[in-house]
Amino acid sequence: MNNQVKVNQIALILMLIVSGGKYMSLPQTLSQQVGRDAWLVTAILLAVDLVCLAMLVWAVKLNKSKLSFNQTLNHCVGKVVAKAILIVFAIFMAVRLATLYSGVYELFVATFGIRTNWIGFALPLAVLVCFGVSKGMQPLARTNQLLCVIVLISLVAILVLPARNANLSQLMPVGQSGAKKLLSVSLNNGFWFSDYVFLYFVLDAIKPSKRVFLPILGFFAIGAxxxxxxxxxxxxxxxxxxxxxxxxxxxxxxFVVTSAVNGRIDWLFVTIWTLSVFIKILIFTFSLYKCLSYLFDAKCCKFSLPLGIAATSAILLPLLVTVNDLSQVVSSYLRYPFYAVQYLLPLTMPLMVSIANANTTTKEANRVKQK
Amino acid sequence: MTNFTNNYFTQLQSRCGDDDDFRVRTLNLGTTVKVVSLDSMCDDNKVVEYVVKPLLAMGQQCTPQQVLQATFATQVVPCVNFDDVVTNYLAGYTLVFADGADQCVAIDTFVATGRTVTEPPTSAVMRGPREGFVESVKTNLMLIRKRLRTDKLKTTTLTVGKYTNTMVVVCHLDGVAAQHLVDKVIQSISAINIDGILDSSYLSQYLDKQHTYLFQRVGSTEKPDVAVAKLLEGRIAVVVDGSPMVLTLPYLFIEDLQSPGDYYENNEVTSLGRILRFVSALISVLLPAVYVCLQKYNYQIIPLKFLITILNATEAIPFSPLTEMLLVIIIFDILREANLRMPSAVGMSLSLVGAIVLGDAAVKAGLLGAPAVMVGALSGIGLYTMPKNTLVFSILRLGVTLVGGLMGLYGVVLAMLAIVLYLTSLQSYSAPFLAPYAPRIQHDKQDAVFQDDLATFNQRPHSFSNVNRTRRRK
Known part of the structure; x- marks a missing residue:
């Protein structure tokens, strides 16, 4: 399992997964809460994400000793708190994954008008995800690197071609809901954002590079x-x-289709765009798998029980409950712990990484002295 | 005879004497001399001219040392132990044992038969050299050396196979190829413990450490100019006696897109050809699957006029689109296999009969639709644009079509993602298999799908380890 990734690959992953998955049921949800200002809520949350991402990138740059997220937490907050943080992460990832699975299923059903059997839909995807994750982060990053061009072309086609039909006056007046409402809706919907969280789990695997901030933040800004x-x-x-x-x-x-006789070319674009959702599922499953490995101190990395559990749950969960309801319940009860790991933790990461690295360096120096 | 010659001659006679090919001629030149050769491996004229005549010309008063030096051959090998004696005897050398000498000599009298250097059938080019490797390792090394007249070309000779004792030569350019890669290749070959190898393809199985099930990660070429070009890039070439295919390492996926003729044409023309090959490969794998799932599930994607044409052509077909397409693919694969194995005189007519009679008759009989036959044929022809992976693409085509037929566009996307994931996880001697695209290696894109002007190739490839990157000083 090779997990070494380059800064540029991380940047491309961020660009693709920021947009992947946010164009399914979320626009309707936000519109129901703030009407025409849904885009403002998105912009606010993505701006907050950008700040948190900048802090995380700073932490990556400071991580000279290549300490993993787990090691950093253990050094700074102790094992018990570290485990608690990892549990919150695991729940966050699992629920996000379940929403992505069910979202992409609904998207296929709605777009192509064919109601496929859920198991028949989710099982092949789960098998593919297990296969992908078992190969490690490096093949995932390379796959994203290879596919991002065609996904971007499809996305741009889907956005640009319908633009001629859009009436931008429908966005006016901007900020009609008021700042308070916008902030409260933003606070309630933060769960759907913070796609950068996978960076925690590749903290020790990013190859050193001189330019870190510009590519990562730049590509994130493009995706945003x-x-x-x-x-x-x-x-x-x-x-x-x-x-x-x-x-x-x-x-x-x-709206991509100009005439009915030309065929539904948009379906091909949508199909290609869903690759970004699949890549997001792969990246999040990898993060969940790493999170569970840290949690259970699993040494064996090839494939494993945690991944099996994650995949099986992803398939079975929507059979038992409605995923959107579940995500709303979970995010309302666990909102504050989620915000802690989504927004508070990145802000403190540079400090924590510095402390952990300093501790490691001191211990190394003492060990050399003793020898 | 002294103990040395007596012992080894007796041992050799006891091991090989019962073989009808074992020839001994005893000469009395003041000292007893025994000339031993393996009849079927030795050229009688060479034995007489290089060994017997010079010996007889020496007269009756010779010392053992004079006897051993009396040969006109250039290739004379002293044998100091019994292994040397047997190895050289079996390799077609004539052995000269002289009474009183502390060693014997082996003189090269190997019968030089085999194919002459001709244009390789698998890599014909419009422009560029037409020489191809043959089955003789010596000739193959000569073909490489005559293009690389430098003392930096180093060769390491190894022997593989308990019974075949096949000579394997590992070649690299010193100061260009990475020594750790050369050592790794030599180590891998030395570790092979097998009864025999008959072709270089046997070795490629052992050199591919990851044991890829689908895509080969050891290159092979029949053209000396290609092998030399690879050596100049810092790759390693492995020449195997008895095989006209020279292996090259590391091997990247993009190399299958490159044709030997590409480097002798204008780079714009080459780029166009490569794009065509790439698109053809994509079409060959994806087109049948997309056709099936569009016809079966998502026919709305097809423009109306086109859809009507397809519906008219397929309305009377008794099979489902998936079965129809699978039939076309399987028939095409059967024809291809039969064509490969038929004698060339029959092969051509068989493929024509297969294509015209089978295809046309099936369409006329209403068993297969003309669009399906056309899609299958187009995809089948497209497979040959990347010749080294034809069979792999054929298997993938079958798999993707099956998934597309069962799961629609969703299945095709998943299958493609799985293939890409698999390919990105592969490496060939630490080089990423999909370089220079995943990971992106900007420098190496100059010779990938698009080719830059050859005059701008200032550096060797960055995708794999090599020592000296500079190729041309500005």
């Missing part, structure tokens, strides 16, 4: 801009009807 544009387009196309329009990608992509 595309995401905000998606929401702008969604509101511009559907206006007040946006709150009743589910699965935004499926509905917006219909």
């Amino acid at each position: 801009t595309l995401t905000v544009f998606m929401y702008v387009l969604f509101t511009g196309l559907f206006g007040n009807m946006a709150q009743y329009t589910d699965l935004a990608m499926s509905k917006v992509s219909q």
Whole structure:
């Protein structure tokens, strides 16, 4: 299992997964809460993400001793608190994964009008995900690197071609909901953001590079801009009807078609775009797997019980409960612990990494002296 | 005879004397001389001209040392132990044992038969050298050396196979190839414990450490100019006696896209050809699957006029789109296999009969639709644009079509993602298999799908380890 990744690969992953998965049921959810200002909430949350990401990148740069997230936590907060943080992460990842699985299923059903059997849909995906994760982070990053061009082309086609039908006046007046409402909605929906959290689990695997901030933050900004544009387009196309329009990608992509006789070329674009959701699922499953490995101190990395549990749960969970309801319940009860790991932890990471690295260096020096 | 010659001659006679090919001629030149050769491996003229005549010309008063030096051959090997004696005897050398000498000599009298250097059938080019490797390791090394006239070309000779004792030569350019890679290759070959190898493809199985099930990660070429080009890049070449295929390492996926003729053409033309090959390979794997799932599940994607044409052509077909396409693919694969194994005179007519009679008759009989036959044929022809992976792509085509037929576009996307994940996880001697695209290695893109002007190739590839990166000083 090779987990070594380059800074550029991380940047490309961020660019793709920021937009991947945010164009399914979330636009409708936000529109129901703030109407035409859904894009503003997205922009606010992505701006917060950018700040947190910058702190995490700083932590990566400071991590000279190549300490893992688990080692850093153990050094700074002790084993018990570290385990508690990892448990919160594991729940966060698992719920995000379940929402991605069910979201992409709903997207396929809504777009192609074929209601496939859930197990028949999820099982092949889970097998693929297990296969991908068992190969390690490096093949995942390389796969993303190879596919990001065609995914971006499809995404841009889906965003640019319908733009001629969008009525941007439907976004006016901007900020009608008021700052307080915008902030409270942002606070309630933070769960769907913070895609950078996978960085915690590759903290020790990023190859040193002179330029770290510019590529990572730059590519994240591109992904964020595309995401905000998606929401702008969604509101511009559907206006007040946006709150009743589910699965935004499926509905917006219909505007790509100019004439019925030309065929539904948009379906091909949507299919290719879903690769970004699959990549996001792969990256999050890898993070969940690493998280569970840290949690159970698993030494064997090839494939494992935690991954098996994660995959099986991803398949079975939607059979037992409605995933969106579950995610709302979980995020309302665990909102504050989630925010702690999503937003508070990144802000403290540079300090924690510095302390952990200093401790390690001192211990190494003492060991050399004793020898 | 002294103990040395007596012992070894007696041992050799006891081991090989019952073989009808074992020839001994005893000469009395003041000292007793025994000339031993393996009849079927030795050229009678060479034995007479290089060994017997010079010995007889020496007269009756010779010392053992004079006897051992009396030869006109250039290749004379002293044998100091019994292993040397047997190895050289079996390799077609004539052995001269002289009474009183502390060693015997082996004189090269190997019968030089075999194919002459011709244009290789698998790598024909419009422009560029037409010489191809043959089955003789010596000739193959000569073909490499005549293009690389430098003392930096180093060769390491190894023997593989308990019974075949096949000569394997590892070649590299000193100061260009990474020594740790050379050592790794030599180590891998030395570790092979097998009764025999008959072709270089046997070795490639052992050199591929990760044991890839689908894609080969050891290159092979029949053209000396290609082998030399690889050596100049810092790769390693492995020449195997009895095989016209020279192995090259490390091997990347992109190399299958590169044709030997590419470097003798204009780079714009080459780039266009490579794009065509790449698109053909994609079409050959994906087109049948996409056709099946569009026809079966997502026909709305197809433009209306096109859809009507397809519906008209397929309305009377008794099979489902998936079965129809699988039939076309399997028929095509059967024809391909039969064509490969038929004598060349019959092969051509068989493929024509297969294509015309089978295809046309199946369409006319209403068993297969014309669009499916066309898609299958186009995809089948596309497979040959990347000749080294034809069979792999054929298997993938079958798999992706099956998944597409069962799961629609979702299945095709998953299958493609699985293939890409698998390919990105592969390495060939520490070189990422999908370089220079995953990971992106900007420098090496100059000779990937697009090719830059050869005059701008200032550095050797960065995708794999090599020592000296500079190729051309500006």
